[in-house]
Amino acid sequence: xxxxxxxxxxxxxxxxxxxxxxxxxxxxxxxxxxxxxxxxxxxxxxxxxxxxxxxxxxxxxxxxxxxxxxxxxxxxxxxxxxxxxxxxxxxxxxxxxxxxxxxxxxxxxxxxxxxxxxxxxxxxxxxxxxxxxxxxxxxxxxxxxxxxxxxxxxxxxxxxxxxxxxxxxxxxxxxxxxxxxxxxxxxxxxxxxxxxxxxxxxxxxxxxxxxxxxxxxxxxxxxxxxxxxxxxxxxxxx
Numbered sequence: 001x002x003x004x005x006x007x008x009x010x011x012x013x014x015x016x017x018x019x020x021x022x023x024x025x026x027x028x029x030x031x032x033x034x035x036x037x038x039x040x041x042x043x044x045x046x047x048x049x050x051x052x053x054x055x056x057x058x059x060x061x062x063x064x065x066x067x068x069x070x071x072x073x074x075x076x077x078x079x080x081x082x083x084x085x086x087x088x089x090x091x092x093x094x095x096x097x098x099x100x101x102x103x104x105x106x107x108x109x110x111x112x113x114x115x116x117x118x119x120x121x122x123x124x125x126x127x128x129x130x131x132x133x134x135x136x137x138x139x140x141x142x143x144x145x146x147x148x149x150x151x152x153x154x155x156x157x158x159x160x161x162x163x164x165x166x167x168x169x170x171x172x173x174x175x176x177x178x179x180x181x182x183x184x185x186x187x188x189x190x191x192x193x194x195x196x197x198x199x200x201x202x203x204x205x206x207x208x209x210x211x212x213x214x215x216x217x218x219x220x221x222x223x224x225x226x227x228x229x230x231x232x233x234x235x236x237x238x
Contacts (some may be wrong), residue, residue, distance in 0.1 A: 001154065038149035041168035042232040044193035047143050048152055048224045050231045051076040051196050051214075052167065054143065059091050059203025065200050065208045068097055072215045077228040078200060079143040079165075081105025081127065089134040096135055099225045103141035103165065104131060111147030112156070120156030128160055141165045141228055165228055167197035171207070171214075174199050179209035186210075187217030 055062055055078055069076055078095050081104055082215070085092065096102050106112065107127040112120045124142060132138050142162035144153055154164045169189050173182045186196060199207050218225060 002016070003166055015055035038154050038164040038166045039232060042193040044231060047191055047192045047222050048222065048226050048227045048231050049192060049194040049196060051198065052223055052228065053078045053198050054105060055080045055200040056082045056105065059060045059088060061202050061205060061208055062091060062200045065211060066095065068089065068208055068211045070098060072212065074215055074225045075099050075227055077101040077103055077141065079103040079105045080108035081107070081145055085127065086131060092134050094161045101229060102131065102135060103143060104128070104162070105145040109145045112144055112153050113147040113150045115154045117152045120153055121159045124157055124160035124162055165195060167195045169196045170196045170197065173197045173204050173207045177206065182206055182210035183213035186214045187238055190218055190223060192219065193231070224237050
């Protein structure tokens with residue numbers, strides 16, 4: 001390289017980087033592919049957030065929660081799985097009939113991260129097949145019922161036609177908190193774009209008691225409560 005080239009090349013490189021930044025595009029940064037990365041929260045352009053519920057056992061608390069949501073004009077996303085999915089298809093249909101969104105926790109309640117990727121996919125394909133029969137069509141979203149959303153889990157779900165959704169704010173209602181503590185944790189901790197995890201199973205009897213205060217508090221802070229698909233309509237495709 002000539003002396004002129006050695007002087008000119010760094011200047012050209014700096015100029016190119018400046019133009020790239022001014023164009024609104026940052027330099028390329030290596031990231032995990034979409035098929036390896038779960039959706040934890042959304043970069044929401046407004047004050048939207050999503051209430052999500054995991055339903056794995058029983059119908060009593062689920063029925064109360066659906067009534068409370070109806071009474072407050074709120075739609076939510078429910079992740080169903082395990083014995084609930086296998087034994088109570090009518091309750092799953094009821095969730096969808098009330099205008100809520102249905103996702104899956106998988107055919108079995110287990111830590112999918114302990115399985116090979118092909119077994120993860122098989123588990124979720126079985127869940128998809130059952131839900132398609134119950135609802136008349138496939139679901140879009142999957143939440144790992146136990147364990148982490150590892151790259152293998154997310155890729156296995158993607159091969160089953162599912163986008164993996166975790167959460168950015170856990171109500172911790174499954175830890176035995178009383179209703180006031182559950183409500184305070186959610187209302188105080190919420191940020192725009194959050195995906196909030198709650199329970200809709202009979203072993204969590206404080207959740208519905210906390211729900212009216214959660215809805216009131218979040219709306220009081222100016223949040224709009226939407227479905228997961230409304231929170232990230234352009235980030236996750238059917």
